[in-house]
Amino acid sequence: MLMKLKGGRIYDPANGEDGRTRDIYVRDGRIVAASPDAKVDVEHDVTGRVVMAGAIDPHTHIGGGKMTIARMMLPEDHRGSEVAHTGLTRAGTGFAVPSTLAAGYRYAEMGYTACFEPAMLPANARQAHMEMGDTPMVDKGAFAMLGSDDFLLRQMAARKDFSAIKDYIAWTMHAAQAIAVKVVNPGGISAFKFNQRKLDLDERHAHYGVTPRDVLTTLSRGLMELGVTHPLHVHGCNLGVPGNLHTTLDTIRAMEGLPVHLTHIQFHSYGTEGDKKFSSGAAQVAELVNANRNVSIDVGQILFGQTCTASGDSMRQYGNTKSANPKKWVVMDIECDAGCGVVPMKYRDKSFVNALQWAIGLEIFLLADDPWRVFLTTDHPNGAPFTTYPHLIRLLMDKGFRRDMLQKIHPDAQAASIVGSLDREYTLYEIAILTRAGPARSLGLKDRGHLGPGACADITVYPDDPNREAMFTTPEYVFKNGELIVRNGKIKKVVQGATHVARPEYDPAIERDLRDYFTRYHTVSLDNFKVADDEIIGHDKGAIIVQPTGARV
Amino acid sequence: MPAPSQGIAREKAPQPGTHGSVSCPFCGLHCDDLEVRSDGRRLAVTANGCDRAKAGFEQEPPAAGMPPSIDGKPVSLEAAIARASDLIAAARLPLYGGLGTDVEGMRAVMALADRSGGVVDHVLSRAQYRNTNVLQTRGWFMSTLTEARNRADLFVIVASDVSKLHPRFVERIVSPEQTMFDAPANGRTVVLLGAGMPPSAVSGRLVGDVVDIPCAKSDVPAVLAELRAILRGAPLSGARPGGVEITALEDLAARCRAAQYAVFVWAPQALDFDGADDAVHIVSDVVRDLNKTTRAAGLSLGGNDGAASAASVCSWQSGYPLRVSFAGGVPTYDPYRFEVARMLAEGEGDLLVWVSSFGPDPTAPPATAAPTVVIGSPAIRLDTTPAVFIPVGTPGLDHRGRLVRCDSVVSLPLRRLREIGLASVADVATELAGRLPAVVAPAAE
Structure with missing residues (x-):
């Protein structure tokens, strides 16, 4: 069957198209070259509409134990945010921590067709995949968390041969069915179990003697040599601590050109100037990011209102429990593997600190000069729920709107921020980079995030509404694999997306050491630790797509 | 029963022999270092099993052909499913209780409860x-x-x-x-x-x-x-x-x-x-x-009887850890109001669908005047004759699956070790949901 989208304005940065009007043809779920003579079976007239690839969220906490802890802990989050079942869709709930089904529907209704869970503990991978399997509509993938797991720290402390460490990284990606690797507070989650309360970049882990710098460079180099496309995804040391901008600058320098993605960098760009000893480090961080082409970032923008923070960073989240709102929280030590901290948070525009956090995020967006190295995130739900993305896009695209919003925040934060002096307005082309082309390229999704021939026909069509928030809230059409799944913001067909993984080669001899380790210390056997393919795709839960690994371009 | 399109029902028959790294479904620790010998029908724990595990794995399987029943009379599986789905369709407030099943079973029960406007709660949720x-x-x-x-x-x-x-x-x-x-x-x-x-x-x-x-x-x-x-x-x-x-x-x-x-x-x-x-x-x-x-x-x-799995699946699918009603078309949570044991005791709900698939002594439904559909292990001992009884296998013995451990972090894969001709809770609940009338969608915009 041949489908034609007629007359849209195409924003496809991967192919250099900046608003050119052309038709798009889709056959068997793929975009195909224009074929004026072929018989068109279905035509949608999208004349004048803005056409982009389906959006990709490269960092959103949608699946895994900590989200289910948050769901269980916060019934007040769900009340008043119910979604009724229909003839097509199941019932659900949730504002900041939506139920899995509701999250899938809402993402699709906003024009998103792929979402990546960035903090999958290998010990919890089976559940993370079960939850993602129950998140319909969108493609999924997950980043395996390493760096505070005892196996790696033991390898590093024993100065194991680097090839063994690489084998372990790759083995973990296979076992947990991951597409990338994330490190969270490198070594620090483990250090907290030994009662260390902070771990700076060059501070030694009390038991293993390794430093976060060692962990970062080891994992980054390992992933590069394994040919994993997405660079090491780094949630650095000292999250949320005033003065951490220096840790962030030192982290960038520590990488010495190794590929690295610094996630939710807003939370890592704080200075200590001013009466309140809290200031923006955005300018310094953005300057160094701009100068280092090995670095990409996502922002983790905060937006005002109730949300819930959920992180693998048990050490720093324990520190944040004093700000819990409402006053309850969960922190866990997990399986000699990692940890987690779930702390509800209400960001208030009348709070100096929250208001400045908001401004710092925007400053980073507006000062970063290469949109291919910046991804649009709120670190859902840590900075704000993903449903705020259209509002955030308007803040980036509309300086008048941004200034109006700036007027509402704490006056001292207004004075402390340069946001009001920044005139930059993101273009549709740049938004398409931040939300499609950039994440796809960074994650190695060759046939996602663009509209060229051969691409998977994940396509979103927006009305060209000058109110960009309204525009990005309610696309007119969303296609997944060429099927119309959303029309005017309403689900038309429920589909099950694929799960993207990467499987770098490794020497299976590493399983000898691992089997010994599991047998001695673990409560799960090595064989049962691994998540099998049919666990992911069984019961009509979609397909697994193995993205290629190879030398980085 | 028609075979589901893929997954558990298509599993190959279990091979006789000794299986290692077997996960035990019989308590919330879900130890997975058991060694179990199977002759295809009877099982023996040959290493690392506690008494509880031995009792569960080694229980004599029911006689072949243990039939479903309606009002105590043996019927075909098809007839039992048809009657059960009629009862669910006719019920104003079906209560889904027990919920002793694995993740797949709970997923299917959630879909069934959503479709039928029912209440979900686990037998151990008071604890x-x-x-x-x-x-x-x-x-x-x-x-x-x-x-x-x-x-x-x-x-x-x-x-x-x-x-x-x-x-x-x-x-x-x-x-x-x-x-x-x-x-x-x-x-x-x-x-x-x-x-x-x-x-x-x-x-x-x-x-x-x-x-x-x-x-x-x-x-x-x-x-x-x-x-x-x-x-x-x-x-x-x-x-x-x-x-x-x-x-x-x-x-x-x-x-x-x-x-x-x-x-x-x-x-x-x-x-x-x-x-x-x-x-x-x-x-x-x-x-x-x-x-x-x-x-x-x-x-x-x-986390015994699949309690951690039931609470986790219910939380990620509905937002709430059990005691949820779908009667209004949305998940409504009230840990007092939607406690199934209390509702039964006080005469609320007009149908009990009781799910209990773990032996060796599967929990029977509480006494109730409401008609009852039991989706249960054949070993279940019932004091009264249910309106419909549908025998199902035990996760980890008769079919594959997953269970969430007591710490709600780790989940374990379950194996299929024997063949006694029983469907899984997931198979039955999916089939039941498929026979219910579709939800009438709210008017389009």
Whole structure:
């Protein structure tokens, strides 16, 4: 069957198209070259509409134990945010921590067709995949968390041969069915179990003697040599601590050109100037990011209102429990593997600190000069729920709107921020980079995030509404694999997306050491630790797509 | 029954022989180091099984052809499914209780409850809610099995006969053969607080002092409160709650302060006394206080009968940990109102769908005047004849699946070890949902 989208304005940065009007043809779920003579079976007239690839969220906490802890802990989050079942869709709930089904529907209704869970503990991978399997509509993938797991720290402390460490990284990606690797507070989650309360970049882990710098460079180099496309995804040391901008600058320098993605960098760009000893480090961080082409970032923008923070960073989240709102929280030590901290948070525009956090995020967006190295995130739900993305896009695209919003925040934060002096307005082309082309390229999704021939026909069509928030809230059409799944913001067909993984080669001899380790210390056997393919795709839960690994371009 | 399009029903027949790394579905620890010999029909645990596991795996399978029934009369599976779906379709408020099943079964029950506007609740949720109440009011600081096994130097077991509910806990967590971090030279201290665990049940190479602080279970919250007061330096009541000497609690407080990683253990199912919620609250408060200077964590066991799986799946699919009604087309949560045991006792709901697939002694439905559909293991002993009985296999014996462990972090894959010709809960619930009338969507915009 041949489908034609007629007359849209195409924003496809991967192919250099900046608003050119052309038709798009889709056959068997793929975009195909224009074929004026072929018989068109279905035509949608999208004349004048803005056409982009389906959006990709490269960092959103949608699946895994900590989200289910948050769901269980916060019934007040769900009340008043119910979604009724229909003839097509199941019932659900949730504002900041939506139920899995509701999250899938809402993402699709906003024009998103792929979402990546960035903090999958290998010990919890089976559940993370079960939850993602129950998140319909969108493609999924997950980043395996390493760096505070005892196996790696033991390898590093024993100065194991680097090839063994690489084998372990790759083995973990296979076992947990991951597409990338994330490190969270490198070594620090483990250090907290030994009662260390902070771990700076060059501070030694009390038991293993390794430093976060060692962990970062080891994992980054390992992933590069394994040919994993997405660079090491780094949630650095000292999250949320005033003065951490220096840790962030030192982290960038520590990488010495190794590929690295610094996630939710807003939370890592704080200075200590001013009466309140809290200031923006955005300018310094953005300057160094701009100068280092090995670095990409996502922002983790905060937006005002109730949300819930959920992180693998048990050490720093324990520190944040004093700000819990409402006053309850969960922190866990997990399986000699990692940890987690779930702390509800209400960001208030009348709070100096929250208001400045908001401004710092925007400053980073507006000062970063290469949109291919910046991804649009709120670190859902840590900075704000993903449903705020259209509002955030308007803040980036509309300086008048941004200034109006700036007027509402704490006056001292207004004075402390340069946001009001920044005139930059993101273009549709740049938004398409931040939300499609950039994440796809960074994650190695060759046939996602663009509209060229051969691409998977994940396509979103927006009305060209000058109110960009309204525009990005309610696309007119969303296609997944060429099927119309959303029309005017309403689900038309429920589909099950694929799960993207990467499987770098490794020497299976590493399983000898691992089997010994599991047998001695673990409560799960090595064989049962691994998540099998049919666990992911069984019961009509979609397909697994193995993205290629190879030398980085 | 028509075969589902893919997955469990298409599994190849199990091979006779000995299987290693078998996960045990019969308690919330879900030990996965069992060795089980299968002749294709009968199973024998040949290594690492506790008595509970042996009883479950080795139970004589039902005679071949154990039929479904309607009002006690044998019928075809097709007829039983048809009658059950008619009953569900006609019910104004079906109650889905028991929920002793695996993740796949629970997923299918959730879809069925959504479609039919029913209420979901687990047979052990009254116990589980001692934890949920704490989680939803103050939260907590918790550990998991592997972390505790390798790290703990002090275990405080609170009013729970862990050895009975989770027979291998001591062997695998308190005193395993090896630990990653050195246990104290004089062994790990185990404190038994409140009636529950006999000291004789705590032994092993790594076990050091075993300190018994007996008191009536109902006094446990007061004893814990006194311990917390000592730890905080607050004035003491002087009341000797539960007859426990203050010196004993001062000694325990000193051990807690000196511990590098104290783990407070309880099994919610064992805390069946008035004020048990307070016990979990105060334990969590003690753990929170200790973490200001040293490290400590809670470790809740439980999760038997698939309770952790049911609560987890219900939470990620609906937002709420069970006791959810879909009657209004949206998930509505009320832990009092939608407790199925209470609803049955008070005559609410007009159909009970009881799911109970774990042996060796599957929990039977409570007495009720409401017609009942039982989707259960053939071993279930029923006091009254249900309107419909649909026999199902046991996850991990008769079909594959997954179960969430008591710590709600780890989940284990289950194997198919024998063939006795039974469908799974997931198969049956999916089939039932497929036969119900479609939800009438709200009018389009």
